[in-house]
Amino acid sequence: MQVREINFDGLVGPLHNYAGLSLGNVASASNAGDTSHPRAAALQGLAKMRTLLDRGLAQGFLPPLRRPAIGALRGLGFAGADHHVLRQAADADPVLFNNACSASSMWTANAATVIAAADARDGRVHLVTANLDTMLHRSLEAAETFANLRRVFADERHFAVHAPLAPGRHLSDEGAANHMRIAPHHGAAGLNIFVHGEERGGRFPERQCRRAGEAVARLAGLNEDGALHIRQSAAAIAAGAFHNDVVAVANETVLLAHPQAFDEDARAFARIAELMPDAHLIAVEGVSLDSAVRSYLFNSQLVTLEPGVMALVLPSEVDRDPDVKAAIDRLVAANNPIAEAIIVDVRESMRNGGGPACLRLRVPASEAAIAGIDPAFLLDERRWDALARLVESWWPETIAPHDLRDPDLWSAVAAAHDALDSHLAKG
Numbered sequence: 001m002q003v004r005e006i007n008f009d010g011l012v013g014p015l016h017n018y019a020g021l022s023l024g025n026v027a028s029a030s031n032a033g034d035t036s037h038p039r040a041a042a043l044q045g046l047a048k049m050r051t052l053l054d055r056g057l058a059q060g061f062l063p064p065l066r067r068p069a070i071g072a073l074r075g076l077g078f079a080g081a082d083h084h085v086l087r088q089a090a091d092a093d094p095v096l097f098n099n100a101c102s103a104s105s106m107w108t109a110n111a112a113t114v115i116a117a118a119d120a121r122d123g124r125v126h127l128v129t130a131n132l133d134t135m136l137h138r139s140l141e142a143a144e145t146f147a148n149l150r151r152v153f154a155d156e157r158h159f160a161v162h163a164p165l166a167p168g169r170h171l172s173d174e175g176a177a178n179h180m181r182i183a184p185h186h187g188a189a190g191l192n193i194f195v196h197g198e199e200r201g202g203r204f205p206e207r208q209c210r211r212a213g214e215a216v217a218r219l220a221g222l223n224e225d226g227a228l229h230i231r232q233s234a235a236a237i238a239a240g241a242f243h244n245d246v247v248a249v250a251n252e253t254v255l256l257a258h259p260q261a262f263d264e265d266a267r268a269f270a271r272i273a274e275l276m277p278d279a280h281l282i283a284v285e286g287v288s289l290d291s292a293v294r295s296y297l298f299n300s301q302l303v304t305l306e307p308g309v310m311a312l313v314l315p316s317e318v319d320r321d322p323d324v325k326a327a328i329d330r331l332v333a334a335n336n337p338i339a340e341a342i343i344v345d346v347r348e349s350m351r352n353g354g355g356p357a358c359l360r361l362r363v364p365a366s367e368a369a370i371a372g373i374d375p376a377f378l379l380d381e382r383r384w385d386a387l388a389r390l391v392e393s394w395w396p397e398t399i400a401p402h403d404l405r406d407p408d409l410w411s412a413v414a415a416a417h418d419a420l421d422s423h424l425a426k427g
């Protein structure tokens with residue numbers, strides 16, 4: 001069956017800001033308190049989408065969740081008119097308030113884990129919404145993301161959208177950022193690799209539980225040899241790889257990983273090779289873990305341009321590190337399907353620890369399944385132009401930390417969300 005991969009990028013929301021909310025995410029911590037540029041951020045994300053669209057790839061988007069998360073604050077006991085809720089929360093608990101202001105839904109690699117139809121028992125694409133339970137600001141996304149995914153992938157003949165796993169640290173789940181799939185091609189049955197952490201007492205949280213990956217595999221009906229659960233190395237997490245997609249990326253027959261990405265790396269690679277003997281398993285040498293984390297080399301999108309020909313879509317930060325540049329040159333020159341490096345500027349997102357791969361959720365879909373996706377979320381030139389115009393008209397230019405408490409900003413951001421909602425309602 002002809003199956004295409006669609007990248008659903010998160011449209012960067014109008015409240016994008018740098019509040020330093022993610023312990024273990026080096027960029028988020030080191031840029032805390034800086035002034036953000038939401039309009040530029042959303043336009044950078046859109047430019048990335050446009051680059052892939054212009055290369056003939058299928059491109060969709062997911063709308064930003066409405067922030068500040070007034071509903072969540074109401075659930076925690078703040079009451080009254082919207083601005084009153086926000087004022088009370090900002091005064092009573094500034095940290096909670098900042099968490100409610102995060103635009104983190106832009107990183108749609110954390111929206112859900114996606115299991116391809118060819119691997120699922122019932123032949124449907126399964127999307128298991130991530131509970132994002134480790135980080136407070138991210139945990140506020142799950143219920144709304146579930147609703148969004150149900151709206152976009154409403155056709156139950158082709159898609160099964162699952163609710164987030166039960167909340168709680170025992171089942172923490174960060175979605176596709178900790179899942180890789182290796183297969184002969186997008187439409188063929190493949191191997192699903194679930195990468196987890198586990199409390200090892202390191203200085204940073206380990207966000208993904210093994211049980212969560214096992215539950216996802218069961219919910220989608222993977223058979224036993226279709227799933228492999230491996231552990232992220234403590235060294236990678238300590239260096240700032242808070243998700244596996246900071247140190248590894250896979251697409252069809254290719255897996256690129258930092259040699260220290262996994263616990264017992266040699267055994268992990270050997271096990272994958274045993275299950276997928278025809279795959280190109282590439283441990284990228286010559287790049288330190290620190291360089292990998294700073295440049296986000298592995299947080300690239302590895303996309304198929306045509307059968308057997310792939311491109312790496314990399315953040316422009318890779319150009320600053322000679323070791324990383326040399327590694328990319330070697331990868332493109334070597335005998336593997338990677339034929340091209342495409343550099344994109346997603347600097348505003350990168351400064352919060354979100355590279356090209358974080359910004360997108362991959363959904364493999366047959367022609368029939370694509371027909372079952374709400375077309376308002378599939379991009380062509382016309383829809384892309386309309387989104388860019390909306391962003392240019394409504395998204396704030398800058399947000400400094402103290403602006404988050406400014407009622408004028410709350411009104412401006414609500415108006416931007418309203419404009420997007422009414423645009424989407426037109427289809």
Ligand SMILES: N=C(N)NCCC[C@H](NC(=O)CCC(=O)O)C(=O)O
Pocket residue numbers: 017018019020021022025028029102104107109110135138177242243245246352353354355357358359
């Ligand atoms: N690797 C993937 N797939 N996603 C990247 C997510 C970045 C996100 N950053 C943030 O949430 C920063 C928000 C702040 O600090 O304000 C996170 O840490 O969860």
